[in-house]
Amino acid sequence: MKLRLENLQKSFGTNHVLRGLSLDVAEGECICLIGSSGSGKSTVLRTINLLEPLDDGAIYLDGVDIAEPGLDPQPIRQRIGIVFQSFNLFPHMTAAGNVRLAPRRLGRASGAALNEQVGALFETFGLSQHMDHYPDQLSGGQQQRVAVIRALAMRPEIMLFDEVTSALDPELVGEVLDVMHRLRSERMTMIVATHEMAFAAEAADRVAMLDQGRIVEIGKAREVLTNPREQRTRDFLRLDRTA
Amino acid sequence: MTRRQKYEADLRRRAGIKAGLSTAAVLLAIAILVPMAPGWPAVKKSFFNAEIFLKTFPGLLEAFVLDVAIFLWSVPLIAALGLGLALMRDAQSPGLMPLRLAAIGFIDVFRGVPVILVIFLIGFGIPGLGLPRPYNSPYIWGTVALVLTYSAYVAEIFRSGIESVHTSQRSAATSLGLSHGDVMRYVVLPQAIRRVVPANMNMLIALQKDVALLSFIGPVEILRQAGVYKSLMANFTPYVGAALIFLAVTIPATRFADYLLNRQRRARS
């Protein structure tokens, strides 16, 4: 098992966001998290990246509990990439500057070697002509793609996507989903919090329905999305369709 | 030009004429009415004396060089200490609590005490402990007083800048595995500092004026030099000369700060 979440508990004040959430993710697996806003999708992803400390529970990465208090979070975060809904890129740096920052500061690569690697990544994702552009010169879709490249530059073992298309104009959603499909085809281990049911149906190995900080249903994408067992899931999907 | 454009150009032209006429009328009224006041000849002789102005202006300019020098060596120190204080105040780790408390105490004290008191206390007090020359110089300790006071204000400006950077930016940087220090240095501070440039420009303008307060502990800068001329000649014209020199510096600086602020406002909207 690549990643195992065990009984995650997290409260913000009186708001109990995660109530004993557990999940296993296999190497190379793509899991989509669905559920209404406030169900805890974002918080799960943020706790995996150690951006939010857990109240209780354990997160095993390759069998080691990375949520263990006292561990240095930095090297762990380098193994887990995350892309957020918005405000991803650093506005004072060019696209390439955004991508180069972490590998350079963390001693992964430097100078010509780094430039070459970064150039290759931009090439792969068709953004070569935008390397020297600043974020405000890029479309929302291009910005999100650069954010993905930035995370990939650290060669993460797992990629987390937190509603990465929710803030985009509809016509820009496709290019970002294409990038995620591509990663999927390369067998990247992915956890994707999303409202894009079409993407979930097509790309996910499994879909997990979250409600009130728990997984209420998990299974093969087609089963959960077309023929859910739980009433809560039926309600959610129906709501989703009419919305 | 379309009919609409022509109409609007016409409107603008008329507004311009109206503004020009009303301004001219007010200036004319001042120019006519003020000299009619019974005390005007005395005031003119005392404040706007051309002969004294010409005689004292070069000396004032020379003294102003000292103001500029004190200003120039204070600014980098204020920027460095202000930034340091802002970072100390922002320190998250519990082990750094003493640092954080020290910064809070420092900022509270130096923001709460009038500059002139700090200048007297530090300018006379610390050398009074028995420092030998030249380390007891009022130039050094007066500068220290200015730096301490202004860095407290500037620290708060920097802090507001740091807080204005969206938390997602920190999250994005942290998630890449960067250290807290790197997140600050490469992601938060560059954005924060850019945002507070206009606010800091205003502090610089205030500092340029407050440099004159060092004259209280001895240095003969422009305000003191004007005071000396005033006493010698029993005439206030040197103060008017000094004011003109200050304005020659602060008005362009103020306009520049406004320009930066406006540009920033436009960039954000």
Place this chain on the structure above:
Amino acid sequence: MTMQKISMALAALVLSSGSAFAADHCAAGKTISDGVLTIATGNPAYYPWVMDDAPESGAGFEAAVAYAVAGAMGFAKEDVVWARAGFDESIQPGAKNFDFNMQQFSITEAREAVIDFSDPYYSASMAVLVRQSTVDAGATATLASLKGLKWGAVASTTALPVVTEIIVPSASPLLYDDNTNVVEAMKAGQIDAALFDLPTALYLSAVVLDDGALLGQFPADSTESPDQFGMLMEDGSALRACVNEALGEITSNGTLAAIEAEWLQETTGVPVIK
């Protein structure tokens, strides 16, 4: 017309009832409030000019002179009112809130262009105030020795031109607003020497500075224009002739000399600078 008549009648009424002295006296109707002489001093006023910052006591050189002049002008002690006025407001043109102001104002030509001075009531020599450590370090009462010292002075006094034009020190002097700050700078070791009029220097060395000493003095007649103190009045003051008349009276009858002997007797015995 009617209004004018009424106000004139009122003025006459006030004059006839309020005046405490003979209407033919030279000060009659010329003081800012009738029947009362308003005299200004510094805030605070210093020894030995005014004792304990209380001019009403008549103790101290200037306080005593003030009462003697007032007496000669025909004012009883209780008809003298004291006001406080700073240097700046005093030399500004315009109306004053005092009849005359005594706080060691040196009479200068430039000042006389905007304000009026009485005849001098004191000719001060200038004295060099130092700390004992400066004397121990070898400073002497010679111009050559004085040039090497770090100088301070009160910016608004005539001591400054003496420093810059007669002593001409090698390091430019530091300037201050008042005596206290000069002394503070001396305590802090930022200046070695400061120039004051002799009585003030005596007071500072004896009372304010723990280890103060007077290195020497420039006699009153050593400069082209000796430092003479005059009473300051509004430009074109109608009272000036009357004040000068009174000053002349107390000078010729020996009162002024007696007051000087009483309050400024220590001023002898300070070496003269060569």
